[in-house]
Structures are given as structure tokens and as C-alpha cells.
Amino acid sequence: MAEKKHGDFVANSLNGVYDTYDPYTKTSRQTRFENGIMHGPYREYGDEDRKTLKVEGHFENGAKHGVWTEYDKKGRVEAVKIYNKGELLERTMYDDEE
Numbered sequence: 674m675a676e677k678k679h680g681d682f683v684a685n686s687l688n689g690v691y692d693t694y695d696p697y698t699k700t701s702r703q704t705r706f707e708n709g710i711m712h713g714p715y716r717e718y719g720d721e722d723r724k725t726l727k728v729e730g731h732f733e734n735g736a737k738h739g740v741w742t743e744y745d746k747k748g749r750v751e752a753v754k755i756y757n758k759g760e761l762l763e764r765t766m767y768d769d770e771e
Contacts, residue, residue, distance in 0.1 A: 688709075701721050703716045
């Protein structure tokens with residue numbers, strides 16, 4: 674996986690925003706770290722140029738927290754999930770009604 678760094682290492686831990694791209698799955702991810710732990714906004718795209726958002730959500734101390742939204746290839750909401758410190762509380766799936 675190719676990695677583009679926008680953060681720093683502080684005390685041997687990742688800090689800041691990191692962009693990664695996997696050419697095999699054609700997935701680009703933008704993740705924020707604090708002291709080596711995912712913390713803050715998370716975005717996953719279906720392409721290297723970040724034109725097709727697939728997933729967006731938030732990490733709190735390494736665990737999914739709050740609202741996570743998944744999108745289809747056309748940018749429509751496919752699912753909404755609500756987490757509390759990594760525990761899935763609620764999931765709503767949306768049908769493609771074309």
C-alpha cells in the first residue's frame with residue numbers, strides 16, 4: 674500500500690493526518706492519529722483521486738464512534754451506522770430503488 678504522510682512521528686507514534694492508497698483494491702483512506710491511535714475523522718474513497726467517497730465516520734481512541742455513513746458508487750447513502758466506543762448501536766440500510 675502506498676502511503677502519503679501529512680503527520681509526524683512524536684515519541685515513535687503516528688500523529689496527524691495520513692493518506693494511504695491501495696492499488697489492488699483502488700481504495701484511498703484518510704485517517705487521523707493521535708499518539709499512534711486513530712482518533713478523529715476517517716474517510717475512505719473508491720479511487721486514488723478521492724472523487725468517490727465510500728465511507729466516512731469518526732474514531733475516538735481507536736474505536737468507531739458516532740455516525741458512520743457508507744455510500745454506493747453513485748454517491749448515494751447505502752447505510753448509516755451509529756457506534757458508541759466501538760459498539761454498534763444502530764444500523765439503517767437503504768435499498769437501491771432504480
